[in-house]
Amino acid sequence: MNITLDGRSALITGGSKGLGLAMALAFARAGGNVALVARDQGGLDEAKAQVQAAAPQAKVAAIAADIRSAEGCRDAHGKAEAALGQVDILVNNAGTSQRGPFLDVGDELWQDDLDLKLMAAVRLCRLALPGMRERRWGRIINVLNIGAKAPLATSTPTSVSRAAGMALTKALANEFAPHNILVNALLVGIIESDQWVRRHATDKRNLSWEEWKAEQGRSVPLGRIGKAEEFAAMALLLASDAGGYVTGTAINVDGGRSPVV
Template identity: 65%
Template sequence: MEINLDGRVAVITGGSKGLGLAIATRMAASGADVALLARRAEVLEEARQAVAVTARGRILTVPCDVSSAAEVERAHAAVMAGLGRVDILVNNAGTSRTGPFTAITDEVWQADLDLKLFAAIRLSRLAWPQMVERRWGRIINVLNIGAKAPKPGSAPTAVSRAAGMALTKILAGEGAPHNILVNALHVGLIESDQWVRRHAQQQSGQSYDDFLAEMGKGVPMGRVGKAEEFANTACFLASEAAGYVTGTAINVDGNLSPVM
């Protein structure tokens, strides 16, 4: 199936590396104009160059800490000035911070919610009115499988992501009459920048490929997923091909999650 996003404008948070970069690359190659949001301007420029190799549309980079309400408003204004609208919003920014419940301070809880939940709330709220006016919109919230099946020690991430799943369902219900489709993609073990960092931190002498292969042994499919596979699913949800798919929480995890 060929996905065509010609004429659409996509905004991807956390767009400079990993899954966000893969999604931006896939959507740009499918014809969308894309705006990449991330904190560091120099890393965004590297991402822009990578996306440009196969892009068929315009590329805009906007340095932004999405955990800040003021910066979100400024970034949205920059996207509107540069690309004119937002058709597709991918709320991808986040980390995988976890720890024992009693060790998590109020400050850590708040920082996690600001980054993963309130950023999605604020960006969706800003994009919503024009989506309603045009009767077309796509919002994709990137979560993780812990949102559905949290394990001990998985806070605050699992809690923030579970709230993101509830937000997805609420927005899907309110958006359906306006042809605004809202879905969540739940990440399992998929190649991303966080695994590159964790491999480097181990300093075990093990190659990165062997590191991924070892992790993949715990996945029913026997391997770690590829960022491009995740991006393909996001691109499908952003397209007309997924015109009757909304309010879903799709696992992209090789059946790692114990729940559907």
């Protein structure tokens, strides 16, 4: 099956590295245009060059914005529309894994996590949905993690904000399905990304990257951690017409690791 985006334009938050960059590459290679949103302009410029080299025909925008604020969301969406003409596909991917013992996590960390993972998605959806509704075509993909369904001990605040993102996904899917706008969530397990590279870097056992990956993979039924390209392939399906009958679902992309389907 040849999956194409046929000139559709996507805004991807957290788009300069890891899963965001992998999705941008997949979308652009499939004929889409992409606006990469992150805070670091240097990282964005490198990512833009990489995407443009992989898909010379694609329009690629690199937008530095802090989407933890309403102003930052408006800035990101406005610049994406100016660069690409419209936003057909919104991928809410920005986020870090903020977690710790519940009694040690204060209000400031809770608020920061909710602003980045939940309120940014709420605000960007609010900005993108009117145009999608007018054109009667749209895709929203919320990137969460498997803790949204099966939170572990010491997983707050990230598991709570991700669970809220799953509820947002279902509510929007039900409301906007009559307008041919599909809203889904992809739940990450252990997948090669910048976040896991950072975790490896802080491990004091002097394991090589390959040794460390093999160790992490032992907790996954498939016996390995995932690749960013595998995650991006699922996102591409949901972003395309090939995924036209899938909405309101939260799909685990985790090699079978989650105890909840």
